[in-house]
Amino acid sequence: MNVETGVVVSAVTSLATGVAAGFVMHRSDFCLAGMLRDLFLFRRTFMLRMFALMLLVTMLLVEIGRLTGLVRMFPFPGFGMPGAATVIGGMLFGVGMVLAGGCVVGTLYRMGAGSVLSAVAFAGLIVGSVFYAEFHPVWKNFADATLFFRGPVTLSQLTGVSHSLLVLCCAAVLLTVLIMWGRRGELVRRSTAERYLQPWKASLVLACLTFWSVSVIGVPMGITTTYSKIGAWLESLIAPGHTAGLGYLKAIAFDYQNTLLGISYRGGPGPALDGVSLMQYPLVAGIIAGGMASAILIREFRPHWNVPASQYVSALAGGILMGLAARMAPACNVWHLMGGLPIMALQSMAFVAGVVPGAWLGGRLLTHILSFNQSR
Amino acid sequence: MPSKEIDMRGQICPSTLLTALREMNANKDLIRSGDLELLFVTDNRDATVTIPESAANMGYEAKVEKSGDGYQIRICKHTS
Numbered sequence: 001m002n003v004e005t006g007v008v009v010s011a012v013t014s015l016a017t018g019v020a021a022g023f024v025m026h027r028s029d030f031c032l033a034g035m036l037r038d039l040f041l042f043r044r045t046f047m048l049r050m051f052a053l054m055l056l057v058t059m060l061l062v063e064i065g066r067l068t069g070l071v072r073m074f075p076f077p078g079f080g081m082p083g084a085a086t087v088i089g090g091m092l093f094g095v096g097m098v099l100a101g102g103c104v105v106g107t108l109y110r111m112g113a114g115s116v117l118s119a120v121a122f123a124g125l126i127v128g129s130v131f132y133a134e135f136h137p138v139w140k141n142f143a144d145a146t147l148f149f150r151g152p153v154t155l156s157q158l159t160g161v162s163h164s165l166l167v168l169c170c171a172a173v174l175l176t177v178l179i180m181w182g183r184r185g186e187l188v189r190r191s192t193a194e195r196y197l198q199p200w201k202a203s204l205v206l207a208c209l210t211f212w213s214v215s216v217i218g219v220p221m222g223i224t225t226t227y228s229k230i231g232a233w234l235e236s237l238i239a240p241g242h243t244a245g246l247g248y249l250k251a252i253a254f255d256y257q258n259t260l261l262g263i264s265y266r267g268g269p270g271p272a273l274d275g276v277s278l279m280q281y282p283l284v285a286g287i288i289a290g291g292m293a294s295a296i297l298i299r300e301f302r303p304h305w306n307v308p309a310s311q312y313v314s315a316l317a318g319g320i321l322m323g324l325a326a327r328m329a330p331a332c333n334v335w336h337l338m339g340g341l342p343i344m345a346l347q348s349m350a351f352v353a354g355v356v357p358g359a360w361l362g363g364r365l366l367t368h369i370l371s372f373n374q375s376r
Numbered sequence: 377m378p379s380k381e382i383d384m385r386g387q388i389c390p391s392t393l394l395t396a397l398r399e400m401n402a403n404k405d406l407i408r409s410g411d412l413e414l415l416f417v418t419d420n421r422d423a424t425v426t427i428p429e430s431a432a433n434m435g436y437e438a439k440v441e442k443s444g445d446g447y448q449i450r451i452c453k454h455t456s
Contacts, residue, residue: 029425101391192424192442308387370394
């Protein structure tokens, strides 16, 4: 395959993945932010069960892919070593996603479906992402100095236990609890929303999309570097001299060869069109388009602006915090929960250790903000 | 029966459910005596699941209808 064809196949693959993800997430109200938030705010665990199903299927598919050679790069490029910076970044991300009313992907498909609040959170994500560049050198020194381990990226590499054996053990536990939930009827929920897609079906689709992405592109779905790139581009229009001097915007986040498509992905958070743009821009556009298509097809696309001001403030603050935290961790919940946990990436485990208490804290803050609004 | 309409269009999770819980709690005596029903208007699809679930847990009846570009969720005294 020549380079031009490889680039087109890569872009179309990412776009199609995004459209499918945005569509099914909108139809099933699949919300990874809500999964943790509702656990603490309302003691609801339904989305956690859906996540367990997605984790199980992704884990098995990727392992089969690894053993058969369909998944050529393992661990996936982009996963680093765990440290305190990832835990702290995860915690701030948890707070941000609850305040914003959705994570980085939820924000995209809801914005596509006409949510004005999600559009505000999207703007916040861009601001937060580019603001990180201002203190990147200090944070990078802290992150390097507080790594938990140097060298291993996955649990298998850390423990020396076969990855297949670890997958089998995890799969056995997940399968057991899923069967139990299934027998109790706890894997389905009643909804009267038009064309509602049962979330368990969305879990299966999303697991297949992750497998598809790591097989064709080489990495799971990830989009947060895009926010930095958009922010850096906007900043370069306003303050070109300052933007040009920011070291973080010259960094290389990805640099790997896709042997299937015969292309390389090399690029970073700077404003230039590069390998990261090729990987992520079509995915981002696809998720927005998928959410929009879903909403339009069932006549539910109509933006409403008349929302309490406190919710705009919360969405903007949450977006800024998420954008910042996704650079500090680095990466977002989608990258770590849907891509990293299924391969037992240590960095993703550290992210989870931060994002769970962060979601709890975010819930406390959000209820305070809403109560404050009502009392006025 | 008197009805109180709460327009939540444009709002997303969890503010839709938090608002609904606040209204249901604030008006619980009137709803239970059958003197008031609440009508939530929302375009948040998730609310069509979470609000009826919470209403059922509180002993109320919930009916969801598609209305325009969103949904109407009617909360009233349990009749059966």
